[in-house]
Amino acid sequence: MHPAIDIAVVGATGTVGTALVEILEERDFPVGQLHLLASAASAGKSVPYKGRNLRIRTVEAFDFAQVRLVFFAAGEAVTRQYAPLVRSAGCALIDLSGGLPLQEAPRVVAEVNPQALEGLDAPCQLSSPASQAIALALVLAPLRSLMQWRRLCVTACLPVSSLGREGVAELARQTAELLNGRPPEPRLFDRQIAFNLLGRVGAVDAAGHAGLERRLAEELRQVLDAPELKVAATCAMAPVFFGDSLSLAVQAAQAIDLSAVRTALEQAAGVELIAPDDYPTVIGDAVGQDVAYVGRLRGGLDDACELNLWIASDNVRKGSALNAVQLAELLIKRGL
Amino acid sequence: MHPAIDIAVVGATGTVGTALVEILEERDFPVGQLHLLASAASAGKSVPYKGRNLRIRTVEAFDFAQVRLVFFAAGEAVTRQYAPLVRSAGCALIDLSGGLPLQEAPRVVAEVNPQALEGLDAPCQLSSPASQAIALALVLAPLRSLMQWRRLCVTACLPVSSLGREGVAELARQTAELLNGRPPEPRLFDRQIAFNLLGRVGAVDAAGHAGLERRLAEELRQVLDAPELKVAATCAMAPVFFGDSLSLAVQAAQAIDLSAVRTALEQAAGVELIAPDDYPTVIGDAVGQDVAYVGRLRGGLDDACELNLWIASDNVRKGSALNAVQLAELLIKRGL
Incomplete structure (x- = not known):
């Protein structure tokens, strides 16, 4: 002690x-x-x-x-x-x-x-x-010894709680307004978030990248000690209260051994691998939990060196x- | 006539x-x-x-x-x-x-x-x-003469109307149940869709790919006459009534000329390019319209040969x- x-x-x-x-x-x-x-x-x-x-x-x-x-x-x-x-x-x-x-x-x-x-x-x-970088790092780190990464392509769908209590209140209010037949009034977001998907989170720089997209790439490279890793990141805001949902495609330098990936993720700390006939979601799996849930493990449709995954993770706790x-x-x- | x-x-x-x-x-x-x-x-x-x-x-x-x-x-x-x-x-x-x-x-x-x-x-x-393939093809075809494609990475967030009226009714019912403090009862979907994101649409095959993911890749290759094009596709179901939202990363064989891409998309039939300080969404832009809306045009964070885009398109009409x-x-x- x-x-x-x-x-x-x-x-x-x-x-x-x-x-x-x-x-x-x-x-x-x-x-x-x-x-x-x-x-x-x-x-x-x-x-x-x-x-x-x-x-x-x-x-x-x-x-x-x-x-x-x-x-x-x-x-x-x-x-x-x-x-x-x-x-x-x-x-x-x-x-x-x-x-x-x-x-x-x-x-x-x-x-x-x-x-x-x-x-x-x-x-x-x-x-x-950032919570999305934590979830991605938890899933990627156990794979480091199995493959040499060339590039990641990530689409992160954030919950409104990533903007705090005001985000949660705004989605609840807009949703109730719509269900009651009233036009929703955007305040915190620049437009309707209820039943919509906003393909931009925060302001973008002159090159068109959002601060969080740059942050994800930089933080992943530092945490994974992979300074050369290329990262394509898109962050969107989803009409979801809690939990990050991440679609990840990994390009590696060699053919992926899916059963080795599965074994590595089953043994990894901070990660829960979902069975192949199931898939992880924020509601029901990730929210309130201390691990990142990963599933939809599969190779590329047409590329043996590619790995695709879906991750659901609590943005407030583990994230x-x-x-x-x-x-x-x-x-x-x-x-x- | x-x-x-x-x-x-x-x-x-x-x-x-x-x-x-x-x-x-x-x-x-x-x-x-x-x-x-x-x-x-x-x-x-x-x-x-x-x-x-x-x-x-x-x-x-x-x-x-x-x-x-x-x-x-x-x-x-x-x-x-x-x-x-x-x-x-x-x-x-x-x-x-x-x-x-x-x-x-x-x-x-x-x-x-x-x-x-x-x-x-x-x-x-x-x-x-498929509606997602139509939206992607409309955006990609005008770029054909500007770059040689190596690979696409797509995450498609589908609306519940892609399952027809029953999908729309289910999201409305589950949302109302939750707002009224009752647990939502999943019927059409295998779990809660309200305020959740389902990272799998339909059944998956032995390799883990959903039928729609394979269909997107095959249809894009045929429509774009690009039989060698590699496609990574993930389809998810979002708590959105109408309109497909697509996150697209394109890897090309040469550095991307963003201003040429912009000009090509401005002149393309069936596509509306959103101004750089704005971004397209299904509600407010795409739904009810006869063109695919595209925005968030940007190069790669760390790769001059990459192009990133966000597309919002009506899945029922144009799609x-x-x-x-x-x-x-x-x-x-x-x-x-």
Whole structure:
């Protein structure tokens, strides 16, 4: 048992922040004082932890010198604003927002590249990758010894909860409006999300790529230690509340041995392989679970060097909060 | 003006059959007698056509010698059962179900490969491809002269209407049950489709591929006259009522000239290119329209020879009924 440490969670009232506090409790993480922080809008609210209600405080007024580890579970901008304060207070930092450069805060998936922590100076800065990158890395890492990757082609269908509670509320509201015969009024999204699929998530750059599409490719290359890996990524928003659904095509340098792939995925940590006569979905399989579900394992239609898969994974737990807590467990082992 | 011909529509009460009858009227197709046929379950219903209500008759009792052209807009099994009767009655045939082999009934998209009709003996047998293949062919054909294709990677998110009225009813019912706090009861689908994404459409074969995935690849190769083209296809069912959403990555043999691609798509028939700061969706753009909407045009993240696109297309009109009527117009020009 490690000695308890004092911790702050920034963004503690959001979907991911709330899950993070739950998982700290579930896994009996050695927490000393737990400081739950959020913007002024959430101040005064409280969040349950070990039978008590912990009051939310504003991040603006917090002195990070009180803690040894800070989780950032709010937006990128919040991470960028407060990370320098955390650093100068000498705290370790785990970011869930993708707000820090890969060089400053390496992307780590606990089951895939824990060795990335070796050689880092304490206090460490780590990033938990985007939920889609975590799910893909969990499925791809066990295949590394079986094939040399040439290229990945990913289409990721995100749930509205990837935009937090507001996303969930908007899909529910628009759906109810439509079922009641009223035209749905888009607020958070730029158009109707109910019974629609939005083929763009967030703004795109001059080359036409969304930030998340670039992030997925960069994070996968870092986590899988495959700097040359080519990645085609398309992120879409689906009228689904929770769970990422990912369609993945892998091109390898050699013919795929499907039975070896099956065996590797059956034995892999953090992955549940679905039987060939079934397929994984977010509702019913992935949501609320701590592993990524993978199925529809098949070779290429016309290419022996291709592998196709379908992945369903909880975007809030395994895709965010759980991995962040697993990273904290790794940090504690090495003394932050 | 061509002389009017007598026509039968098999599956006239379905979503596609109804649209087909509407489009025959809209385009002032030279119809003599119009015979609307369906299974015994639909006999006695009627469908409006040019201000009259045409009574549905059973396909079992119909004498195809009464007509010169038959549309098959029911399932594959119905096409296979009745096509021999249609042939021996000397009628031309246009299948929308995919029930006939490519060699017997060539796949044709009116804007893409009308030349496929040359050299066919009358009476002709043609097939309108799967709606996803039509949308992809419309977008790819204008690019043929700009690049040599190596491989396509497609993820197609289908709407529930691809299973007809029962699919639409099931999504509506499950959604209402969930919004009313009741557990949704899956009937047509094997699990919850409301707020979920099903990464498999129909049964899969021993190699793990769904019939529609194989059909897409084969039809694209025939329509684009690209027998060597490699295609990775994944078909999923989305909680969307109408319209196909397609994520497409194209690998070419040479660097992509994006401005040439843009110009080609702007000038192409059957395609509407969305502005770079916008993106196409099924609701708001594609549904009810006669063209495939394409956007999110961009090069590869890390590969100059790659092109990425997002396509939204009406699965019932352009994807099925409209193309079938356009094929009939081509047949009439050449005397069936």
